[in-house]
Amino acid sequence: MVRLEEHKQQTEHKAIENLPMPQRVYITLSQHLGKVCEPLVKVGDPVFLGQKIAAAQAHVFSLVYSSVSGKVGAIQEWPHPVLGRCKAIVIENDGLDKLQVQKVARSQEEVGRLTPEVIRNIVFEAGIVGMGGASFPSHIKLNPPKPVDILVINGAECEPYLTSDSRLMIEKAKEILLGSELVAKCVGAKDVYIGIEDNKPEAIEIITHQVTKSPSDFARGGQSYKLKVLKSAYPQGGEKQLIKNVLGKEVPSGKLPFDIGVVVQNVATCFAIYEAVYLGKPLYERVVTVTGDCLESPKNLLARIGTPIKELIDFCGPRSKEPSKIIMGGPMMGFAQFTDQVPVIKSTNGVLVLSDTGYKTIEDALCIRCSRCVQECPVGLMPCLIAMASQKERWDLANDHRCMDCMECGVCSYTCPQKINLVQLIKQAKMKVAR
Amino acid sequence: MQNNLIVSSSPHIASHDATPKIMWSVFFALLLSGAAGVFIFGMRALMVILVSIASCVATEYLIQKLRRKKITISDGSAALTGLLLAYNLSSTVPLWMPLVGGFFAIAICKQAFGGLGRNIFNPALAARAFLLASWPKHMTDFARPFTLDAISSATPLACFKLGKVSGMDELGLSYWDMFLGKRGGCLGEVCIVALLIAAVYLLWKKYIWWQTPLGFILTVGGLSWVFGQQGFLKGDFLFSILSGGLILGAFFMATDYVTSPLTKQGQLVFGVGCGLITFVIRRFGGYPEGVSYSILIMNAVVPLIDRYVRPRVYGVK
Numbered sequence: 001m002v003r004l005e006e007h008k009q010q011t012e013h014k015a016i017e018n019l020p021m022p023q024r025v026y027i028t029l030s031q032h033l034g035k036v037c038e039p040l041v042k043v044g045d046p047v048f049l050g051q052k053i054a055a056a057q058a059h060v061f062s063l064v065y066s067s068v069s070g071k072v073g074a075i076q077e078w079p080h081p082v083l084g085r086c087k088a089i090v091i092e093n094d095g096l097d098k099l100q101v102q103k104v105a106r107s108q109e110e111v112g113r114l115t116p117e118v119i120r121n122i123v124f125e126a127g128i129v130g131m132g133g134a135s136f137p138s139h140i141k142l143n144p145p146k147p148v149d150i151l152v153i154n155g156a157e158c159e160p161y162l163t164s165d166s167r168l169m170i171e172k173a174k175e176i177l178l179g180s181e182l183v184a185k186c187v188g189a190k191d192v193y194i195g196i197e198d199n200k201p202e203a204i205e206i207i208t209h210q211v212t213k214s215p216s217d218f219a220r221g222g223q224s225y226k227l228k229v230l231k232s233a234y235p236q237g238g239e240k241q242l243i244k245n246v247l248g249k250e251v252p253s254g255k256l257p258f259d260i261g262v263v264v265q266n267v268a269t270c271f272a273i274y275e276a277v278y279l280g281k282p283l284y285e286r287v288v289t290v291t292g293d294c295l296e297s298p299k300n301l302l303a304r305i306g307t308p309i310k311e312l313i314d315f316c317g318p319r320s321k322e323p324s325k326i327i328m329g330g331p332m333m334g335f336a337q338f339t340d341q342v343p344v345i346k347s348t349n350g351v352l353v354l355s356d357t358g359y360k361t362i363e364d365a366l367c368i369r370c371s372r373c374v375q376e377c378p379v380g381l382m383p384c385l386i387a388m389a390s391q392k393e394r395w396d397l398a399n400d401h402r403c404m405d406c407m408e409c410g411v412c413s414y415t416c417p418q419k420i421n422l423v424q425l426i427k428q429a430k431m432k433v434a435r
Numbered sequence: 436m437q438n439n440l441i442v443s444s445s446p447h448i449a450s451h452d453a454t455p456k457i458m459w460s461v462f463f464a465l466l467l468s469g470a471a472g473v474f475i476f477g478m479r480a481l482m483v484i485l486v487s488i489a490s491c492v493a494t495e496y497l498i499q500k501l502r503r504k505k506i507t508i509s510d511g512s513a514a515l516t517g518l519l520l521a522y523n524l525s526s527t528v529p530l531w532m533p534l535v536g537g538f539f540a541i542a543i544c545k546q547a548f549g550g551l552g553r554n555i556f557n558p559a560l561a562a563r564a565f566l567l568a569s570w571p572k573h574m575t576d577f578a579r580p581f582t583l584d585a586i587s588s589a590t591p592l593a594c595f596k597l598g599k600v601s602g603m604d605e606l607g608l609s610y611w612d613m614f615l616g617k618r619g620g621c622l623g624e625v626c627i628v629a630l631l632i633a634a635v636y637l638l639w640k641k642y643i644w645w646q647t648p649l650g651f652i653l654t655v656g657g658l659s660w661v662f663g664q665q666g667f668l669k670g671d672f673l674f675s676i677l678s679g680g681l682i683l684g685a686f687f688m689a690t691d692y693v694t695s696p697l698t699k700q701g702q703l704v705f706g707v708g709c710g711l712i713t714f715v716i717r718r719f720g721g722y723p724e725g726v727s728y729s730i731l732i733m734n735a736v737v738p739l740i741d742r743y744v745r746p747r748v749y750g751v752k
Contacts, residue, residue: 240749253750324441331447338442359449366552368454370692375699380746382697402748410446417454424444
């Protein structure tokens, strides 16, 4: 674990703003782990806000909704923030936000009567995925194959620069807790823990206040809520790391959290689940932190899915410096983009516009065995040895050094004084070993 | 702006610690002890230091030039090797010795193995061992402190070894003298206070860790006390630490990244091992001092330590 320069002060006190609607949205057919969706609309079709426009025939996938009303302009290949390119539905926005049918809002009593099956179905129908970055379809996570008794809400937000989760906790604490109550009900958890890093005192105060003021509001199933303040360190918000530091338990190597009776959900996901169940609103917009040293006025924006990030960047402009990198996500695990035309997808928690940091990995550098990567690896691996095995294409050796336990957090590359991109070499080894 | 965007894999940020920064920090921290050496033994010590550094840097440059490799003399590692080699020499050695030693350290002990990161033995110490084996007379002649002419003097450890003296008072030295460096010895090892200041700085910067030096020093001190020359539990703890090259070796040579273990636990094992061997050599061996040999022997054991001392992997019992 390492302490990183946080760079959160630029946006942590900025309330979430609505981004003006774009003229056109580019809604990619893959916004989740699992099968890519097929379009349900044709070019020229009128579409409404929140209309289902793509689906798939598979177990693991998530439905895709229109984030504006208007007309399908095209269905074409478009830059994708993670995949490089992907087919996308282009919708010409009429700016009217027309709805097909009135949203079904539910009162708290009505929600209280919903069974786990019904909640899961609403979550599925709303197209919700894990919004912390992994984008795993939530309805599957809400149906664990083994009994679960603990739910951990992930409010760590350990990546530098990002403040979207933090702002959401400050502004929508009650909604997040109502959403987490629904998750707890679905998975059958009795204890709910909320893990927040100690660099978010405002969020901690508000959540504490909500939990202590009227605990019965979110505990109609008899759940207990506990707040766990975590040391600010990266990767505190990694799922397995969070479980260890909140519960003092470890997920056995090669297993998943539900194997030890735990489910982890991100705060933004809980909020989306709240909106789906209480407001009848599918996932078509999300909070995105837009920041970086190239922007004059960084912000937290509520942006429609499918909005090209250029619109977000321009809204936070003017640019004070020429950017050399645009990153979707955080600086440790995010994806560098080749164009500002990539759209916001369901897992986009941040857009970073950075000038040249001077950081370059050195291709032919040799490890000097300084042992920093070994000391800082949150999993307890010896990254330099795995990387060396990977360079020599000794995949057997990489496997012996337990490369498959790596969670790709990037701490090893960060600490390396020789600027070797260790995590990249380890990812290569993982791919080879998995085959 | 589209065309100028850099696309690379994550992470997109890195710590400010880079190898040249670390190497030069160690180099500059160590200069204090060298300055003390020059103060104690005179300008001759400065000559030895300069020749040694020049020899190491020039050798590295020439070999990399000949092999058409990237020239890396600016990373400070060759200069640091040169500095450490000089610190392990007497100020009275003929000046061709640091020249030959520097060449041996870089050409044979470092570049022949593939350069920085690939060498098995600490280059400065291996070169010292080479010089000691080849020209023992020059290597064991030491100048008396604060005398301009080279009057040979034995080190305190050698005096004990030869049975010339049985206590500190017979040497005419106080612990304070030894702490400040008023004794015969290698030019960079005598001024303990200067070395400790540098060590504290590097520990604070997290460029070195306490495991190796503490394990090393306490083992030597503890064993010297328990199995003292004057009897069981009657040894001189402080003398064993302040004499010889223990402080220099423990903080600046045994902590060499390339030739020490990868885990902190392993580094502790390494330090204790160094301490054990040093004690055995000092007490029972043919040489009065064993710090450099103990580190070299433990260098050879590093792969074994790394094999058995591993960090616990998350989720593995």
